[in-house]
Amino acid sequence: MSSSDCFDIDQCQAAIEGRQVPETLESTWHRRATIRGIRSSLEFATSPSVTALCSGNEDQGAAFCRARNAMLIMSNMIPNLENPSHQPYCIWYPGFAREDTYREIARRYPSMRYQVGRSCAAAGYTTLYKELDLLPDVSIAEESPRERTRF
Incomplete structure (x- = not known):
């Protein structure tokens, strides 16, 4: 089993509930749980930890930025969408x-x-x-x- 297949169910649950970004985002499941949490909670989407994710690695960060921007829009805030990948x-x-x-x-x-x-x-x-x-x-x-x- 590769490291991208390993996950921690408690970290996934915390991310889905918008409580915490998983310690590592190497797992597909951790990334998906984080995106779900971002799209479900404005507080999580605007948290310092998620903001840092969006300004990090462009390849991985773009997915988090898209989720964050979607949540902002659904909350009647208009984010900067100049970057098409966001x-x-x-x-x-x-x-x-x-x-x-x-x-x-x-x-x-x-x-x-x-x-x-x-x-x-x-x-x-x-x-x-x-x-x-x-x-x-x-x-x-x-x-x-x-x-x-x-x-």
């Missing part, structure tokens, strides 16, 4: 931002218009979705619940 794909799970937050993301970062469109579909923000004037995209259609207004 732009999150999903900015609506586990919670939605306000419509005006998504509107500002689309205005400041045009490359994120489709991420905003998917968020609008999931949240039912029809007005903003129409403002984005996006080309049809199957991933956006998949996010839209059938009960809500069709885009």
